[in-house]
Amino acid sequence: MLSDMLFRGLRAKGATELLVASCSGFGCAAALIMIMVGRLTPWWALVVVPLGIFNAIEVIGYFAYLPVVVKPYVLVSAPTADADGERQEEGKRRGALCWQLDTGGAVKESSPAVVDGTVFVGSWNFLLWAVDAATGEERWRFRTGGVVAASPAAADGTVYIGSWDKCLYAVDAVSGRERWRFQTGGRVRSAPVVVDGMVLFGSNDGIFRAVDAASGQGRWQTGLGRGVRSSPTVAGNTVYISSDDGFLWALDTTSGQVRWRLKTHSGLWSSPVVADGLLYVGSPDRHLWAVDTASGHVRWKVPTGTWVKSTPAMAHGLVYFGTSDGHLWAVDAVSGERRWRHKVGVWVRWAPLVANGTLYVGTNDGRMVALDAVSGEERWTAETGSPVFSTPAVADGVLYFGLQNGRLLGVQA
Numbered sequence: 001m002l003s004d005m006l007f008r009g010l011r012a013k014g015a016t017e018l019l020v021a022s023c024s025g026f027g028c029a030a031a032l033i034m035i036m037v038g039r040l041t042p043w044w045a046l047v048v049v050p051l052g053i054f055n056a057i058e059v060i061g062y063f064a065y066l067p068v069v070v071k072p073y074v075l076v077s078a079p080t081a082d083a084d085g086e087r088q089e090e091g092k093r094r095g096a097l098c099w100q101l102d103t104g105g106a107v108k109e110s111s112p113a114v115v116d117g118t119v120f121v122g123s124w125n126f127l128l129w130a131v132d133a134a135t136g137e138e139r140w141r142f143r144t145g146g147v148v149a150a151s152p153a154a155a156d157g158t159v160y161i162g163s164w165d166k167c168l169y170a171v172d173a174v175s176g177r178e179r180w181r182f183q184t185g186g187r188v189r190s191a192p193v194v195v196d197g198m199v200l201f202g203s204n205d206g207i208f209r210a211v212d213a214a215s216g217q218g219r220w221q222t223g224l225g226r227g228v229r230s231s232p233t234v235a236g237n238t239v240y241i242s243s244d245d246g247f248l249w250a251l252d253t254t255s256g257q258v259r260w261r262l263k264t265h266s267g268l269w270s271s272p273v274v275a276d277g278l279l280y281v282g283s284p285d286r287h288l289w290a291v292d293t294a295s296g297h298v299r300w301k302v303p304t305g306t307w308v309k310s311t312p313a314m315a316h317g318l319v320y321f322g323t324s325d326g327h328l329w330a331v332d333a334v335s336g337e338r339r340w341r342h343k344v345g346v347w348v349r350w351a352p353l354v355a356n357g358t359l360y361v362g363t364n365d366g367r368m369v370a371l372d373a374v375s376g377e378e379r380w381t382a383e384t385g386s387p388v389f390s391t392p393a394v395a396d397g398v399l400y401f402g403l404q405n406g407r408l409l410g411v412q413a
């Protein structure tokens with residue numbers, strides 16, 4: 001029984017990822033031994049040992065998730081009455097499970113896109129999925145050559161998706177057939193953006209690219225120096241992107257020319273969000289940043305006391321974001337003044353979603369939480385049965401999100 005639980009946990013987490021982290025942990029131990037016998041200088045130890053310790057902690061974290069990974073989906077709490085005081089139908093309870101699909105691989109980092117009644121999402125067993133939004137039935141699956149951790153983008157009958165095989169794919173949204181692929185020099189982890197007949201995206205080779213949406217031919221490319229795992233945001237004729245070396249970039253969408261760049265204090269995983277002339281981005285330097293989109297000058301920074309790897313969300317004049325201590329924050333979009341902070345679980349790493357006055361966010365300890373977007377009061381909580389490592393999507397009253405254990409869920413919003 002225990003071995004079976006372990007197998008399912010490793011499968012849900014990703015055996016390759018676990019092996020890499022384990023090797024890093026063993027590398028840390030080897031480095032410490034070499035230091036003691038005088039075969040490794042302390043200078044190298046400053047680099048090797050912290051990295052190994054970090055990955056060793058990750059390994060421990062994988063096994064810590066096992067009790068969560070093997071649990072079924074369970075509704076923990078939900079309102080029993082609607083606004084008129086009448087009991088809702090059983091199938092309409094907020095947080096109630098509508099359907100679930102087992103993808104066979106972790107749905108991690110890839111956030112669903114819902115277009116014309118179809119849910120598109122990637123999984124770690126190299127697949128892009130198309131699923132009926134109403135029933136959860138598979139429509140088609142498309143196999144890439146690597147892990148699909150990027151979020152898909154759909155436009156004009158085509159789904160665009162990146163893969164760890166270093167390619168960006170264009171797939172017919174109806175048939176699931178490949179239209180074209182574009183080869184890069186690194187893993188494509190960021191979600192593409194489709195604008196003006198171009199697909200804009202970054203990759204781990206440190207290059208940000210624009211390719212023709214119809215043909216897949218390159219339009220322009222700009223070197224950013226380091227890898228890109230965040231997703232771009234377009235406002236007007238400027239595309240904004242953050243990179244692993246801690247820079248924020250503003251590029252011309254037509255030519256790729258650099259308009260400005262800003263160095264933050266740490267590598268950025270958070271994707272920038274733009275509204276009313278300000279750019280918002282979270283940073284591992286324990287701040288949420290607000291930057292002027294025209295000049296690249298910092299307007300304000302909100303100290304959080306812990307990492308901010310979550311991409312922000314905007315609504316009601318507020319900026320919402322999560323932190324590594326399990327809190328969800330709401331701050332004033334103009335001043336940065338904190339309006340409220342709510343503890344929702346363990347490490348909120350992915351972007352929250354705001355829809356119809358409700359704020360939805362998944363947590364690393366396996367919960368989906370719905371809060372009032374203005375007051376921060378909890379509306380309902382559902383235990384998902386596995387960590388939620390991506391941002392949900394909502395359409396027609398149903399919330400869609402993936403889990404580390406490979407399930408894609410449709411839940412009553």
